[in-house]
Amino acid sequence: MTEKSEIIELEEELLPEFFKLFHNYRISLGLHSVPIAEEKFLTKRFHDGDFTVILASVMFNSGIIEYREYSGFAILYPFFSTIQLKKIWLLNDLYVEKKYRHQGIGTLLLENCISLSEKTDSCGIVLETLIESFGAKKLVEKRGLVRDNYTYGYYREHKK
Amino acid sequence: MSNEIEIIQASLENLDELSRLFQNYRIFYKKEPDAEGEKAFLKERITNKESVIYLAKSDDKFIGFVQLFPMFSSTRVTRLWLLNDLYVDKEFRKSGAASLLIERSKQLARETNYAGLMLQTAKDNTTAQSVYDRNEFVQDDNFYSYYWFNK
Numbered sequence: 001m002t003e004k005s006e007i008i009e010l011e012e013e014l015l016p017e018f019f020k021l022f023h024n025y026r027i028s029l030g031l032h033s034v035p036i037a038e039e040k041f042l043t044k045r046f047h048d049g050d051f052t053v054i055l056a057s058v059m060f061n062s063g064i065i066e067y068r069e070y071s072g073f074a075i076l077y078p079f080f081s082t083i084q085l086k087k088i089w090l091l092n093d094l095y096v097e098k099k100y101r102h103q104g105i106g107t108l109l110l111e112n113c114i115s116l117s118e119k120t121d122s123c124g125i126v127l128e129t130l131i132e133s134f135g136a137k138k139l140v141e142k143r144g145l146v147r148d149n150y151t152y153g154y155y156r157e158h159k160k
Numbered sequence: 161m162s163n164e165i166e167i168i169q170a171s172l173e174n175l176d177e178l179s180r181l182f183q184n185y186r187i188f189y190k191k192e193p194d195a196e197g198e199k200a201f202l203k204e205r206i207t208n209k210e211s212v213i214y215l216a217k218s219d220d221k222f223i224g225f226v227q228l229f230p231m232f233s234s235t236r237v238t239r240l241w242l243l244n245d246l247y248v249d250k251e252f253r254k255s256g257a258a259s260l261l262i263e264r265s266k267q268l269a270r271e272t273n274y275a276g277l278m279l280q281t282a283k284d285n286t287t288a289q290s291v292y293d294r295n296e297f298v299q300d301d302n303f304y305s306y307y308w309f310n311k
Contacts, residue, residue: 022234031235041237050232079229080210082182082245083189085201093234114308125308145308 002061005071005105007112010053015046017070018055025073025095052076052089054112056096056105072096074109076116076125084123089116091127106139114143165257167264170206170213170225177222178202178215185225185247212241214264216248216257224248226261228268231278241269243279246288253287262295 010018019039026033045051056072075093080086091113096105117125127140170178179199187193205211205227216224227245232238243265248257262277269276279297281288289299 026235026237029235034237037237041232045232050230075234077232079231079242079244080201080205082201082227083186083191085194085197090231092232117308143308 001063004059004061005103005108006057006059007108008055008057010046010055010073012046014055014070015043018042018053018073021055021070021073021095021097024097025093028095028098050077051092052078052116054109054116056100056109058100070097071100072105072109074113076113078120078122081123086123087120088123089113089120089125091125094127107143110139110143164218165223165255165260166217167214167260168217170202170215172203172206174215174222175199175203175206178213178225181215181222181225181247181249182245184249185245188247211244212268214261216252216261218252218255218257223252223255224257224261226265228265228277230274233275236275238275239272241265241272241274241277243277246279246291258291259295262291 008014019035019042022038022042023033023035026038046053053076054074055070057068057070059066059068072095073093074091074095077090077092078087079090081088091110094106094109094113096109113125125145127145168174176199179195179202182198182202183193183195186198202213206213210229212228214226215222224247225245226243226247228241229244231240231242233240243262246258246261248255248261265277268274277297279292281292293299
């Protein structure tokens with residue numbers, strides 16, 4: 001049996017696989033998961049071209065049969081840096097399935113995000129990671145992302 | 161003396177006035193003025209509807225702007241506006257223009273049925289922080305920001 005990790009950009013027929021990963025991602029964050037709302041949200045983003053999603057997959061080959069499992073994803077949203085006057089990518093979500101962790105898949109996804117940002121004439125990538133999420137912190141620092149001690153994040157939700 | 165401040169959505173008609181404010185804003189962030197690049201950048205965002213920009217106007221003078229980008233939150237499964245840039249000319253800082261621009265941004269979130277607004281601001285920019293605090297923003301201590309820049 002051989003195993004090979006591959007990165008694939010999300011396509012229409014892979015949406016059901018992506019939904020499954022996204023569902024697990026939200027559960028791993030301790031969030032209440034509502035599959036119908038998630039699928040509606042992701043389908044809309046996909047059809048409106050709002051984001052770029054890359055999927056990590058593992059290809060198994062036993063010599064007789066070959067099959068693929070999906071192991072993780074990264075979601076990137078484009079926006080613009082007014083300081084650099086260029087496109088910039090927000091790496092909003094990065095997830096690897098539990099049983100595939102510590103195999104370099106997160107790094108592989110991150111490297112593909114970086115090469116996407118280079119290919120698209122952008123000035124780079126920005127991401128936010130939960131302070132408690134040490135796995136993510138170590139990973140991004142290892143890949144040369146710089147922590148920003150300079151800014152505070154703020155948000156405001158309007159009341160319905 | 162207090163003049164009425166009016167908030168309007170920026171269009172290509174206001175490109176020159178907007179570019180001037182945008183340049184002052186970038187100078188505040190220690191960027192070299194780049195009149196051509198700045199104007200082209202704003203023109204593209206407006207033409208491609210990639211951002212929403214509001215201008216504050218006092219009498220016939222444009223005195224500030226706010227620029228918002230549409231964003232999404234996977235954890236909330238919802239849309240948010242990223243309030244990316246907010247600027248008011250120095251001599252109008254105490255005029256209430258910033259609050260009016262923020263109020264118009266909140267209105268945008270309501271009109272478009274987005275969940276809210278998000279933004280980042282420099283830790284040493286206490287003036288900006290007090291504006292956001294006054295306007296009911298909550299500081300988020302749960303995240304670290306990271307950047308990776310192409311050379």
